[in-house]
Amino acid sequence: MQEKINALRKDILAAMEQTETGRALYELKLKFQAELKTIMAGMKDIPKEEKPVFGKMVNEFKQSMEAAFEARAVIVREKEMQQKYAAERIDISMPGRKYKAGALHPITLVKNELIDIFAGMGFKVFEGPEAETDYYNFTALNTPKDHPARDMQDTFYLGENLLLRTQTSAGQIRVMENEKPPIKILSPGRVFRSDDDATHSPMFHQMEGLVVDKGITLCDLQGMLGEFARKMFTSSTKVRLRPSYFPFTEPSVEVDLSCSECGGKGCRLCKGTGWIEVLGAGMVNRHVLENCGVDPDEYTGFAFGMGIERIAMLKYGINNIKVLFENDTRFLEQFED
């Protein structure tokens, strides 16, 4: 019997050496178990006194074989994994699969950024009507009918004293009529001028800011615009004020920012001056405050207005305003974030 077991052990161990897969090993194990069963079945023919020895022998055989199967299984699993790795090897240079999100328009992106900057300084956002009355767009802004400043802007008219607003400043009046100081508002939106050439679009966007409170000064305007410039462009952006004229502010200033492209050294973008004209501003004209029922001897304020397209073009390096309104997907896709 011992010989039979030894022979069987030898056979199975030899076969085991050959197994490469878990399946083959499993089948071999079934075969072994069947053989073992036959051996066990022969137990009844064995004399009683030899039974303990026989039993011990078979048991030892079973245990040692099972350990061998276990050990082989580890090896086979490892082999199988290696095969799997090889079989599943991919060309990692093939393109990835992207989920294509859309994008907000650069005008919206800049508008949102401006709102974020100024909302943090306590500004609320007010959106007035786009079809405005002459009063809100001009007269209340100290620009009466015969005022030469009306020539500065070519206006689209819709009817008697009705027009498409030429400036978001119209919103100033609507807010000041309804709210008492302290006032801090931003008024973004579409504006319209009958100008259509390479550098002008008949529709564009402005962002108007207005602060009215006690003791507001020109220095405050400079300070706030500096804060805006550093947040919108770079932390080293500088602000320069220079005299200008708007009917609704006095004094009025043109606000230049140091060129973000060259840092003020002078380049093509800033036409060699180191400065870029970005917005108009000034101290709110007394007549404008009076027109809205705000006492100009008690309150002062400042207002500023900027073209959103202009900021977007500077920020993203867009050199043609028309492309903003063509809605070409190749353009819009570039503003994914």
Place this chain on the structure above:
Amino acid sequence: MKVPFSWLKDYVDIDITAQELAEKLFSCGFEVEELSYLGEKVNCVVVGEIKALTPHPDSDHMQICVVDCGEEYGREIQIVTGASNVYVGMKTPCALDNSTVVESDPKALEKNPDGVKKIKKGKLRGVESYGMLCSGEELGINDDFYLGAEVYGLLDLQKDAPVGEDIKKIVGLDDWIFDISITANRPDCQSVLGIAREVAAVLKKPLKHPAVDFTAHKTTAAPVKVEVLAPDLCPRYVGHYVENITGGETPAWMRKRLALSGIRSISPIVDITNFVLLEMGQPMHAFDADDLGDRKIVVRRAEKGEKIVTLDEKEFTLGNENLVICDGNKPVALAGIMGGLNSEIKATTKNVFFESAKFARDSVRKTSRALGQSSDSSARFEKGVDAYTNALGMARALHLIEELGCGTVTELCEDVCAVDLTERKMTASIAKINALLGIKVPDEEIYGILERLNFRPVIDGDTLTVTVPGYRDDIDNYPDLAEEVIRMYGYDHITPTFLEAASVTGGGLTDEQKKELHLKNALRTQGYLEAYNYSFYSPKDLDLMRLPKDAAERNAVRILNPISEDLSILRTILAPSMLMNAVRNIRRGNDEGREFEVANIYLPRNTLAGEQPEERKRLVLGVWGAKCDFFDIKGTVEALAEIFHLSFAYERAEKTYLHPGVSANILLGKTAVGVMGELDPAIALSLGLDKKVYLAELDLETIKGVMDDAIRYQNLPKFPAVKRDLALIVDEKLTCGEIEEVLMHSCKYVTKAELFDVYRGGQVPEGKKSMAFTLTFTPDQQAEKAFTPETLDGFVKKILGNLKFKLGAELR
């Protein structure tokens, strides 16, 4: 406003360069848009004297000159010239080797548009020539610059011109032109004198005011009487009678000043009016006094149908809104714009009636626009002329008459004035000026600045008293004085502060603005690109959508003065703009795309009478490409419905621009809030589109009240939801929506019924289709155990029963 540097120097001793002056002007509010050098094209051209002439051996018209150009350039320079007017002893411009002059040959100009001609030494028919002798034309000048410049041949310079001197200094090309942008509040600076006043102030130098004195002589002539019937349109009219007009030449100094401003000399009288316009900013007009019927000037509104022929021989038919200057019978000038042909200055004119007036700028502008007639005068009047300058300009003109000796100034003068000419005094608090600026400007600085700007300031403690110069109509209150101070003191003195005195306020977006931003971001995550379109388009865009004549969308607000018909009506529907976006993209090869726009439409009220239109915010979606279908755009609408908790229903739509079988109205309750669908294939065909386009438009104004983007967490059920698939055989005409309706309402545990397959043919009988749904059964929050298979079988049995009863649907 163009101002020659040399002219400014007549009034102020300027000891800085043109560039430095441009900087100074910039900092005090006068941006020099362009600073150009007159002699830019002329380089290395000097005065040469012809010392000897010999005929060219190989030419019958050319001569070989020996030219003396002085020690620096050479005493004996050999130059060949073809000019016939050359003579020994002539002084003429000599362009040296490697010099440049103005290209005057029209053919060469075509190839060389910058107009610079290079001169190099070379051989002319075998004879060396070391440069070129020049005509006036080659220097770019005419007789008004330098007498004789228009002579054919070489420019014969005055004998006192020093040899070797730069020719630009001799002929007046060594000069700069400042092109200055003047803000609308400073019409007084639309003149050389106006700028000179600013230059004097900024350089802290005295102003040498042009002379305005004259002697009024007695005369026997009958007076010309002035009557102003429209003082609202003509607040001041100053007239003066000048007799014994002689012809003659305008002196070179004045001709050159005019030439620098691009104006040709005509006659002394006309030149004086032009000169005063440039110098003082006062438009002048001179009538031939003997042409004035009844020796009268009447300023009045034109009668309807009245006619006038202006100096340029154009005839205009006038109306009541046009202001005219008339004599006793007829219009003799279009006020402020142009004189009449019937009273113009002629060579034979003996007596002149000068006009120096103030016309209302709005009136001049309207007449000029309406008639399409304009002039330098009308441009100036539109900007605004002050009453102070009316008198100053007249005095200057009369002074010049005397100086030029071209007439006798008489004592006959008229001044009809409705303007208060008394000096305006103003007081202001220095503390308030400083408070507005936010800095403390020293009193002596304030005093000095206002003194130099001619405000005659007096400071007494905190009280500043000024006398506003007659030409400063823009000064109105203390902020104007603050501006005068700071623009001269320097904006670099303004130091940044951060609202030190102001109250703290809360900022940010309103809930509605936040929702709009959320909507945009939701669409962005759905793969949409945001578009911005103009608020206006063409009635043709509505034609394209095949909207009938009586469609509500046809009732649009019209722009009264559109740029073109293409941009003439305000949008009443956004879809046409989005369609054009899709078309443009497809034509450019952008085959697939998803775009959206959020914008207002404008619905007219009584717009012509001034009532503002209703502005309604809308959302438009556009999807195009070969692979997309209706359910792409519907999916977007459904996604928005989920985010904003809107329960939309859908029904078939009938829109002229959408495919009748592939379009749906979007309903909120019973109200249609939008529409979506495929662009009608007939329209697609007419546009030559080979891709399908899907459009959706939602009225945000209607739904904004119920848009709710708040996130509310719901506890997860203890037991998982279970899914069962059901394939049903139903009637072909039954819709998915109808089946869903029954699936969702037959068993309260069904939380979702999703169509995953539609099949026709095979074992499915004719006229029927198979539709397969996945049902999701979700246990209650409180359920104590999961659904058993038996429970689910029971649910399904009940659902099938309902389907059969209500829709005749069978299990497949």
